[in-house]
Amino acid sequence: METRREQIYSTAGSLFSRRGYAATSVRDIARELDLQGGSLYAHIASKEDVLWAIVADAADRFFAAARPLAASDAPAAARLRGMIHAHIGVVTGQIERATVFLQEWRFLSPPRREAIAARRDEYEGLFRATIAAGIAAGEFAPTDPKLAATLVLSALNGIPGWYRPDGGLSAEAIADHFADTLINGLARRV
């Protein structure tokens, strides 16, 4: 029971992720739904509103997946491992929307772009704080938590560039490997 509007978001997400927002026209979206170009505007107010709906929804999913893990009382390394798995789960499970979130948000108008920039920084803060806690607890070697969080998230956010759902590598296998390598990289030498 998908509403027309949800169909539009889904189709737009697919097209935006493949061709980019700027290179996708509202008529491209309409065509995939067997509608006339102008008919889309019975359901949406503007092309940018569609982008915004996709981006804001994806941001919510990342927070919903990672925040509970960041807030748990497990050791920092275990929390970080869980957050890496959760993040990769969103990226691979919603690959089109995640790609649009990661790559196309810069086409939002300034107020919305700034809102997303703020949310991204807040989200990165979950990783920063977890890494900082791990350093304080002696689990991780002393390092710049901000730079380390950026490294971790950059590695994870590169996944849409090469991941194929039907490839030989499961999201779980990728998450295990990435978590092993990254956490090992942060770990204190014994």
Place this chain on the structure above:
Amino acid sequence: METRREQIYSTAGSLFSRRGYAATSVRDIARELDLQGGSLYAHIASKEDVLWAIVADAADRFFAAARPLAASDAPAAARLRGMIHAHIGVVTGQIERATVFLQEWRFLSPPRREAIAARRDEYEGLFRATIAAGIAAGEFAPTDPKLAATLVLSALNGIPGWYRPDGGLSAEAIADHFADTLINGLARRV
């Protein structure tokens, strides 16, 4: 003694990196050079040719920086450290062209896009081979070299998303931190 054509590449690189290829018009480029839109075509054959010139040039720079280090006879960890520094040097030293190379190459026409995909895979192969050599030599823990190379390059290629040349963090400091963390992450536990 910059030729007009080089000015066009430089201006286009700046605009493509900021707004994206699809959202930049040839008139945008012309305006920055105080030319009429059509006058650009006295110097270039098409908008796509400009993108191609930038992307192909950036690819050359990455190879020129990393290939000699990959081929040296130093231990694998030292080679990988050098390659990470070299790669980050290109990314931060030519940030606009590097951004266009990393983000906008998908707007190339199919034959050129495939050529760049092949070069990217070849380049990633330098990292794969170095990591595989490190595993064989017992410097690195056994792991999937392909996945590990992808992790490393994803982390490095995220840098244009946040690096600011006038920020408090030098390219060298970033490279040191990233190389430390990534090589530590690959290292064999002792």
Place this chain on the structure above:
DNA sequence: CCTACCGATCGGTAGG
């Protein structure tokens, strides 16, 4: 390198 133009397409709207 400019003027003036080409056909195509853009996001969006009026009125039904």
Place this chain on the structure above:
DNA sequence: CCTACCGATCGGTAGG
């Protein structure tokens, strides 16, 4: 949701 349209802009070209 369609038809028919709006003004603006697109990449590119002819002729000078």
